[in-house]
Amino acid sequence: MSSNLSSDSQRLIEWSIAIQQIAAPTGAEAARAAWVAAALRDLGYAVEMDDLHNVYACRAGEQRAPALVVSAHTDTVFPAAVDLSVRRDERHHRIFGPGLGDNSLGVAALIWLADVLRAQPAPPVDIWFVANVGEEGNGDLRGMRAAFDRLTATESGAVGAAIVIEGMGLSRIVHQALASRRFRIHVTAPGGHSWSDFGAASAVHLLVQLAADITQLRPPKNPRTTFNIGVIEGGTSVNTIAQHAALELDLRSEEPAALESIVQQVQAIISRYQTVRWQQAGVTVTSAVIGDRPGGAIAADHPLVEAAIASLRGLHIKPQMSMRISSTDANIPLSRSIPAVCIGVTEGGNAHRTDEWIATQPIENGLRHLLGMTQWAAQWLGKASPSHLSA
Ligand SMILES: [Zn+2]
CATH class of the missing domain: 3.30.70.360 (Alpha-Beta Plaits)
Structure with missing residues (x-):
């Protein structure tokens, strides 16, 4: 697999830029959501979209529940009028572009993950891919709220854990929700x-x-x-x-x-x-x-957090443990006692500024981290008894 990953990270960058070029201020994510839905349909998924423009696709598992939710937010802090031009700095292996790291890269990684998992044997439990709206600014996490309302209201019901993808902050593991x-x-x-x-x-x-x-x-x-x-x-x-x-x-x-x-x-x-x-x-x-x-947390020694730490260490990335509390889409599952972590795909800087940038070299490891965490969490949920799961 490692031999493909550098070409995968090239493809991921192309997808990220394609996504980034579609303006998606909080509350106006429809065009970007449509792009994501089409990409998932092209991969062979049955895709659904709700009224808010959350996009849903499911990789069916051996058992339906407790399901794993993997999500990335589609909205950005930038008004539709902002110049979305991208600039590559080859010498420093960086790409500049408003919203590229937060969160076009995260959304692209979600699609990549759906592609990889489609080609693999069925996972132990259902894995839901959710490209959600309303994370930034006055979005008030409405996309994630609606997604969890919807997914926990289905027949099979239980969501056992969530992994929230952010484009930047690869060395961070957010497991406490800042209220x-x-x-x-x-x-x-x-x-x-x-x-x-x-x-x-x-x-x-x-x-x-x-x-x-x-x-x-x-x-x-x-x-x-x-x-x-x-x-x-x-x-x-x-x-x-x-x-x-x-x-x-x-x-x-x-x-x-x-x-x-x-x-x-x-x-x-x-x-x-x-x-x-x-x-x-x-x-x-x-x-x-x-x-x-809403706030909420899982402990630093929760299996999901320990798995994320082990995953980073396995990739020779030092986890930045001072950065474990933040306000992210993970607030919603954590506030509902569903174990969740927010993880990154690469490093970058200047989030929420027009000179935002991502580093291209760590992306390969970021994809390993994301895939590894997803597979670990699906296995863990497959083996889990209900008491296992409480946050
Ligand atoms: Zn973000």
């Missing part, structure tokens, strides 16, 4: 003319006070818990007392309890501006959840 909650806080006030109505409540003045209160929060370092006001907007002109203002807040924690705690602290701050006094001044403060990524 996050995102809010949009919106303030309205009577407003008016900056001179003649001076003294009337201002939505901007109130929002910046509220925002300042949030910046005074001191979340724990351990478990690491963070906040960020990433967007703030409001008002209409410099000489108008603002009638509207809003901010967007991102809260994250390694532990669900710590996340709940900082959410409650933020809500306590908001409620200070919802008192009768403020109501009488004509002020309303509302908050809406705009993102909710």
Whole structure:
């Protein structure tokens, strides 16, 4: 097999670029999904697509359940207008292109895996290939949520484990889901003319006070818990007392309890501006959840994690164990007590930037890692008793 793998990695790069050339901002993945569906159909798979444009194909196993899900997200952070030109740096064995590593390469690897497994004897259990939408930005993992709702609602029912593919981060094994909650806080006030109505409540003045209160929060370092006001907007002109203002807040924690705690602290701050006094001044403060990524984890000594570590070591790649917690599509299975890991295909850099790049040389090993992990997990599920499987 190793003799083919370098030509496989060439083919993989060509597929990755073909995928990368199709714009797929979160929420507009249809064209890219159609390409993936056609590629899987060409390999002989019966392919299905749901309303969100998640693409599904199944390599039937000796037994249907507990099934293994292998997934890669199709969406990117780049708006449709971004120039998707690719540039090769042969000398440093790199290819530059927005979204190439995150996650066109991951999607191409998923198709490659489906191709390799089709030619092999039936695996011990069903293996579902899912090219899912909605991982980035405000996608809120909706593709993965829908995929797991669908796959666990089938007749055979049980999904036993999941492997999530990311194009970059080959040396990483993510097995802890970083939980996050995102809010949009919106303030309205009577407003008016900056001179003649001076003294009337201002939505901007109130929002910046509220925002300042949030910046005074001191979340724990351990478990690491963070906040960020990433967007703030409001008002209409410099000489108008603002009638509207809003901010967007991102809260994250390694532990669900710590996340709940900082959410409650933020809500306590908001409620200070919802008192009768403020109501009488004509002020309303509302908050809406705009993102909710559930947490969850499997232990560092879980068999799936140990298998991933052994797989990397077998390829002489040192696992980067400090990078085991992240917000990925694996949040969904992990939050539902389904063991899951997120693994990479190669190394790269500048993700979410237009000068994003991937290294071409590690891809061969990345494919070995992916295939090895998939085969290991299918074997493990084939042998597993239900108690085995809990995360
Ligand atoms: Zn990604």
